[in-house]
Amino acid sequence: MSALVFLLALPLVAALAALVAPRGAPALTLISAAAGVGAALRLAQTVAQGGVQEIALAGWAPPLGITVAADGLAVAFLLMTALVMLAVALAARAELAPERAGARVAFGFWPIALLLWGSLNAVFLSRDLFNLYVGIELLTLAAVALVALSGKAGALVAAMRYMIFALAGSLLYLLGVVLVYGAHGTLDVGLLADRTVADPDALALALMTAGLAAKTALFPFHVWLPPAHAGAPAPASAMLSGLVPKASFVILIRLWFEAMPDQAGSGALLLLGLMGAAAVIWGSLRALSQPRLKLIVAYSTVAQLGYMFLIFPLAGGDGAAQPWAAGAWTGGMFQALSHGLAKAAMFLCAGLWIIAAGGDRLADLRGLARPMPMTAMAFGLAAVTLMGLPPSGGFTAKYLMMTAAFASGQWGWALVLAGGGLLAAAYLYRPMAEVFARDCPITPQPIPRAWQLVPLALAVAAIMLGLISAPPFDLLQVGRPEAAEEGL
Amino acid sequence: MTGAAALMLDLLLVVLVAFAGWAALAGRGVFRAVVFFIAYGLLVALGWVRLGAVNVALAEAAIGAGLTGVLLLATVGRLERAGAARDVPLMRGAAAWVPALAGLAVTGALVWAWFALPLPESPGPQLAEALPRSGVENPVTAVLLNFRSWDTLLEAIVLLAALLGVWMLGRDGDWTAPLGLRQHVREGGVMAGFGRVLPPLGLLVGVWLLWAGADAPGGAFQGGTVLAAVIVVALMAGVAAPPGVDALPLRVALVLGPGVFLGAGLVLAALGAGFLTLPEAQAKAVIVAVETALTLSIAVTLAGLVLGPPTAPNGAAARTPDGARP
Structure with missing residues (x-):
């Protein structure tokens, strides 16, 4: 079979x-x-x-x-x-x-x-x-x-x-x-x-x-x-x-x-891109003001999904063949894939911290990096991907989309990509600052190493998507639609 | 029927469908809305008959009006027992106008599309050519269980997912209890009598719908709905007691249909025919076997949806068919 x-x-x-x-x-x-x-x-x-x-x-x-x-x-x-x-x-x-x-x-x-x-x-x-x-x-x-x-x-x-x-x-x-x-x-x-x-x-x-x-x-x-x-x-x-x-x-x-x-009319493509951009900004701003880790991570999903819709205007434009459209399309796929791995890792980290500390208010997480270094590491690596920093899959995604934005002269979308990365750094800094605090006011429930290894593996996979980006890049090109190559 | 009479009937149906739809939406009473919704479903089923889509009409009457209506009535009943039943405030201002305008816009666009749609060249010819090789004469059954069997397999599993979702709405403490609320039947009352007369009749109708489905309108979903009603009536009349989630026969009955369907597809793949690919000679036999298993599972699943999640007797107040609390 x-x-x-x-x-x-x-x-x-x-x-x-x-x-x-x-x-x-x-x-x-x-x-x-x-x-x-x-x-x-x-x-x-x-x-x-x-x-x-x-x-x-x-x-x-x-x-x-x-x-x-x-x-x-x-x-x-x-x-x-x-x-x-x-x-x-x-x-x-x-x-x-x-x-x-x-x-x-x-x-x-x-x-x-x-x-x-x-x-x-x-x-x-x-x-x-x-x-x-x-x-x-x-x-x-x-x-x-x-x-x-x-x-x-x-x-x-x-x-x-x-x-x-x-x-x-x-x-x-x-x-x-x-x-x-x-x-x-x-x-x-x-x-x-x-x-x-x-x-x-x-x-x-x-x-x-x-x-x-x-x-x-x-x-x-x-x-x-x-x-x-x-x-x-x-x-x-x-x-x-x-x-x-x-x-x-x-x-x-x-x-x-x-x-x-x-x-695919240019107006419709623009509308999809604008809704994506609004999602990036609004989701990030809402994530900044959430009191609980799981809500921060959930609002971050709203923002991260927004990036995927930027590929519609980036792959669009005027009729002639567009060498940058394929980059935008592939970038959108890298974004979806690396977000899937990194976001799953983050929620699994949150789950372990909730067991250890009994809750996911930011204050509950204070100092958990010391007793649970592997989980903190997993969360940090996942955060690197969501911020779009090298050498992660999120970086590959944003690099491809950014290149398409510059090449096609659509500078506005590049600003959204860059601004979204900064906002992600800001909203992920808050839980990270608590987790990596030097003092740990509570005695957390011990969490076995094997459990902590699971989100770490996912976060590493999200990084690997950027570190070894050639095989997935080549794979995505198999059967790639013509419109992704020539532009919408 | 003469042309003029048919036109009158169609116009009357259109007016009644629109009226029942409006009556279900307007007004504050939830019970009233549900009753009009059921009437609406039956009128729409008549509309499908007029359009010559008898299969769709049967499904609409059985599932759209019948099963959905029972589920909604059961919900109203539960709300009343929980003391949470209240009239729905009429929507005013933007809350009313925005959905109304959006609905009107979609309706208008669809009306325009109706006139703008071209007549497609497929799949009529392909269907006519392939039907004799499908193993059944009813084109709807041929589509559901042969040409597009992957859709139907997934649909059967959708029902299972819905039931699992309903079970997850139960209370943790009630998990080992039997499904649904307890029934108390008055000896010699109407329900007790009905409960003994209706099930055998329903059984015959359900099996007939399943069997007829090969060559005439009918099939697993329609037959399964009727059999589900048989199960629910029998349980309501106290002929049998509902099982709990831990009852293995219940869980086997739930997965039997999708399991036989999927298993047949995989066996055919292993034999080299291809996943879900029915060889012409065996097509009818496989379809009948799969439909029979599906009918049973659909019946048990739908009955499970009506019963609801496991509920301990002392949890919500028990009910009697007469509406009095014991």
């Missing part, structure tokens, strides 16, 4: 098994995640050597059937997701054990986390607009359940608000899909790229983009995100913040760069 089908089926099979045999669920999730990393690496190798791998599921070619395809973009996200899932499985084994989290959470977390993983893999690989809808529906329901997991009143309110936003987003996306199908009789991204343009296409793309923007928490649709991501248990927050928004973002990329690049 191909690694592609394996990655589609594995999380779903594991989720069903975890539901039937809950006692074995933690071990099963761990083994599955490890196997998932292996399969993603193998698929990456196949794609790097043999190009895009495509399968017509059920043996029916579009427009009847559904195509799944592993290009460089899909494989990079599959691998990042599998790595985060492996770390989450390790962290949750300790943090969400029945005696610590209760029987309800210890039962529900595993199948829900596996379903979330399965839906992410399905979305990254799918080339069918309706199948993508089903994928993000599964993703949304699993994510809402994770937000509600703690059972606290605040978390339930956040889950409800998240669900209303996400379902409104689903509905808008589905409306757009209906229009596309009505006009072209196909849902396949590849066939749509070669379609005869119809009048309602712009409306369909606008509806789908609005829906997906709400799901990606793009400013001003971000209000649901901070309470939802901060209220969940740390391993759940790591998935919610690091992985979930990337699915709707990847669908946006498929729509704008692959299915309908012809509909």
Whole structure:
């Protein structure tokens, strides 16, 4: 069986098994995640050597059937997701054990986390607009359940608000899909790229983009995100913040760069870029004034997701071939990947500190670097990535986008990139200053070294994405859409 | 039906659908809104019949109006028992106008799109050519369980995710309790009688819908919804007691459908046909097996959604079908 089908089926099979045999669920999730990393690496190798791998599921070619395809973009996200899932499985084994989290959470977390993983893999690989809808529906329901997991009143309110936003987003996306199908009789991204343009296409793309923007928490649709991501248990927050928004973002990329690049008007590109810039600034400013670590990290997600939308204006511009567009596109992908790793690491750090110190108010964290140096190191490395400092994956991302901004003469976006980095340094300085304080007023609960190693590994991976950036860079170019090369 | 009569009926339906929709949204009473929502769903189902989409009509009536209506009514009931039921204040000012204008704008855009849409050249011809090789005669079933089976597999798992989410809303202390609130049935009362008469009839209808789905409108989702109603009525009548989450048969029943579906897909891949690829000769047999397992799982999952999370008897106040507290 191909690694592609394996990655589609594995999380779903594991989720069903975890539901039937809950006692074995933690071990099963761990083994599955490890196997998932292996399969993603193998698929990456196949794609790097043999190009895009495509399968017509059920043996029916579009427009009847559904195509799944592993290009460089899909494989990079599959691998990042599998790595985060492996770390989450390790962290949750300790943090969400029945005696610590209760029987309800210890039962529900595993199948829900596996379903979330399965839906992410399905979305990254799918080339069918309706199948993508089903994928993000599964993703949304699993994510809402994770937000509600703690059972606290605040978390339930956040889950409800998240669900209303996400379902409104689903509905808008589905409306757009209906229009596309009505006009072209196909849902396949590849066939749509070669379609005869119809009048309602712009409306369909606008509806789908609005829906997906709400799901990606793009400013001003971000209000649901901070309470939802901060209220969940740390391993759940790591998935919610690091992985979930990337699915709707990847669908946006498929729509704008692959299915309908012809509909990308300069006004729409500018609007997306402005919303991204507003997210960077507003999310960072809000992060600066938060009293609790998890809220700082959650608002930072709002800001970091904003950068990804700068690639729309950066890859746009006037019709002629644009050598900088590919840089902007690849930079956006590096940003999404390194943020996924670094943000998951940060939430897992926060989880360990909450166990050690009993809370995540900034004052609670005072001096924790001394008893927990590895966790402090992990948080620091993740912060380096979010600030976009060399030699991290975040630096590669911003370097590529910055180059595109200068080369295309769009200086304004470069200011946002630089200013966002400074703001990130400012809002991450506050928790870092507390953690690295010399005095530790409390005696924290001891945390085993093995637990601390997990976020550290993720943070190191985010750094490696910049240190050894050539292989992921080359991988992302496999099957890169033409529009990413020539500009929107 | 003559053209004029059909036109009158269609116009009447359009007016009624719009009225029921408006009545569900306007006004303060939550119960009233739910009742109009159910009426709205049934009228929309009639609309689908008029459009010739009988499969969609069955799904809309069973799930859109029936199941969703029951879930909403159960929510109203829970709110009343918790003393949290209150009328919804009417929205005023920007809170009313912004969504109303946004809704109008989307509606207007869709009306424009309706006239602007070209007639697509696909997938009509491809569908006509492929249908004889799909193993079933009902084109909807062919799409759901053969051409686009990956969608349907994921949809079945979406239901499971929804149920897990509902279970996570229970209280920690109630986790080992049976699902849902306790039922108290008056001996010889209406509910006790219904509970013994309706389930066998419902069982027949549900199985018929499943079986008919191969060649006529119907299928796993419609049949499963009817069977879910059978389960809920039987439990409400006290014919059987609801299980808890720790009951292995319950959990096996939940995963059976998606499990058989996924397993069949993987076995076909291992045999060299490709993931979820049905060889023409075996297509019908595999589809019937998968649909049967799916129907059972859908029925149990939907019934689970109606029952709600595990609830200890002394947690929320127990209820009787007559509405009195014991």
